[in-house]
Amino acid sequence: MTTAKTKTPATKRKGTTRQGAAPFASYAPGGFFCAMSDEQAETDPVVRRIRSRLLRMSARKLRRRAADAEAELYNLGITFTVYSQERQIDRILPFDIVPRVINREDWRRIETGVTQRVAAMNAFLHDIYHGGKILKDGVVPRDLVVGNANYRPEMKGVDVPHGTYVHICGTDIVRDDEGRFLVLEDNGRCPSGVSYVLENRHLMMRSFPDLMEGIPVRKVENYGHRLRQALLEIAPPRRRTPQIALLSPGVYNSAYFEHVFLAREMGVPLVEGGDLFVDEDRVFMKTTAGPERVDVIYRRIDDDFLDPKAFRRDSKLGVPGLFQAYRKGNVTLANAVGTGVADDKAVYAYMPRIIRYYLDQEPILSNVDTHICREKEGLAYTLDNLDKLVVKPVGEAGGYGVVIGPCASKAELAELRRQLRADPENYISQPMIRLSVAPTLIGDRIEPRHIDLRPFAVTGRRTWVLPGGLTRVALPRGSLVVNSSQGGGSKDTWVLE
């Protein structure tokens, strides 16, 4: 041992190992915006400290820690299940061990921007289910709202506590070439992913304590507490200690792990439709000692399936009579029924105008430039620039029917042109965004990969934004798709104090 020591002092002092230089040393963002490499990062002492620590880590060390983290995810059963002929395969959401860092100023902008959007969405939802002033004023086209599949006429005249419809909101945000934060999408129905924010942090603290040491990262662990507080705030006023329940479609739902996680964090029962029943417009759960009243339901079931009496009759997930109990104010649902109209792709395009209309403020977070093809100029611009734009049908979800102009063939563009002319109201178009990247461990190298961010906002009386959010990363080289079904992974998100 002593001889070995004397033989290699030079290499040791340089901080390199026999496995070669640290992978981070050769990292380059490849022409994209990267918050770990831009000018601001160079001057930020905390970011510099994180970078210098990463620079001391060998590929072997990084790989080993990544393997440990993956084994832990697998053992903890933080998995989603893929079913195929008699076989069940448990997959983990890939976790990248290089954290994504957001500095204080950037976070401030995201936090206030998200809060502003939630306020506007709530005002908008209240308005369209009451007077519909914004429609009368012609700011948002009436048929876009009342003709929307997610508009619920049953909600007309229903008052919700504190005027809050969107209690839990997940806002998908990207950064462009200049590092500007742009909202890609609002998720005001049942946004998922927050459990990964907390579990990723937990994993990071266990597998990378030396990277986090002394870095002032804001805590995420009190999400369950804050959510519970918000749900208590919206409870019907009668009772002293409201009973909260989390309503899940059950173990076969891909987000079931998250439902478990949140029920546990809040200390509330995780119920399924069959555990609840409605008697005289009041909701009860079946316990070993008989029925027990329920006051607030954080439901992770879509509107359609909530109540076979009010919505889809074939729903086996819901609770017959739940909507009537809700409408009478005997139980509060979070999120409210009918929020889907506010996070719709077509309505999204109007979000900056909605913010100005209700709040008399300029949007803090911009939309991605969106051309509304139902509007004359929007259609003309779209048709003129078809090969440069991304065209999205408004009614579809999950990226279905999206045409990426620069990648499309002439025939595809011609077909799209025909469809746009025939049915312009069904489309919006946006420029291609050159998504920002973050350093990501790929094999033995650290390479740039495209990322997005989904912060979570919780609103009872007021809005609170969890300092962090889910950073998703597109793991295949060059890919812009961060969805877990298409090779996406996630990262721990560090918001600095």
Added chain:
Amino acid sequence: MSSLLSRFAENAYWMARYVERAENVARILDVNETFARDSSGTSDWLPVLQLNSDEERFFKRHKRASANEVLHFYVADAANPTSVVSAVRMARENARSIRHIVSTEMWVQLNVFHNRLMRLKRTDYMPGNLSRACDAIKEACQTHAGVVEGTLYRDQALRFAYLGRYLERADQSSRLIDIAYRRVLSRSDDGIGPIDSGEWNSVLRLASGYHAFRRTHPGDTTPQNVAAFLMFDRRFPRSMAACVQGVDFNLKRLHSEFGLRISPPLRAILRELSAHVRRRAASRLFDDADLHGSMDEFQKTLISCDTRLGIDYFGQEAGEG
């Protein structure tokens, strides 16, 4: 949170039942291999199938009850609901449903156990390796019990888990007695043979009762004494009597601590169970040679107990399931 959803009570109950079942499948395979090895060289796995009433399902897919096929059927065949891997999967799925109630350690242990079973290769549980595989399964099941004891919050969920554990163990202990008894009967020409076969010692070992029995019955090893020990000795944790006591105790705790009602039919079942394990003279235990019938009756009472728990606490309709 003092109340417990009916479904969660049922999940806790089945989680524990399935773990106990997995352990007992391992015990039975182990005891049978011991007997098979003692015999003239032909290994006989048919009794295990008979014991579980699995012959029909088994012979639909296999020609004969070879060690190879029976062991696969009971250890790793995911399509067989009575296999170890199925039991552990069911335990895990039940635990998954109450994951927000069980401790993380409990969940992780079950999950890791399940994943380990999924990786078993055929050779890992064939004769020669079987004993090691069974030991590993038993150890994992006992680890589960220990983790439950050491980490699960002691409210209703724990009581229902214990109910599941004791009902299942009672059932399996009576089956273990049954298989041993029948093996001995079939081997000797004149009913119960002398103890020199050592087979009852094996039964004791496989029930983890060998040392306790030696301590309580020094120099007094008769088959009747062994059977009586496994049936009536309340101090032995796997005896039928101890299991019945466990069921009774936990139901009473559910009543006294959490105000759950014990219905008259359930009370009657408890009385019946107690009657089954009331100590009788060991010397006359095999007299009418109907130990099998008496085990059968006991198992039927356990089934009615399970049904009643379903009606009284798990929200099932009478006559359902």
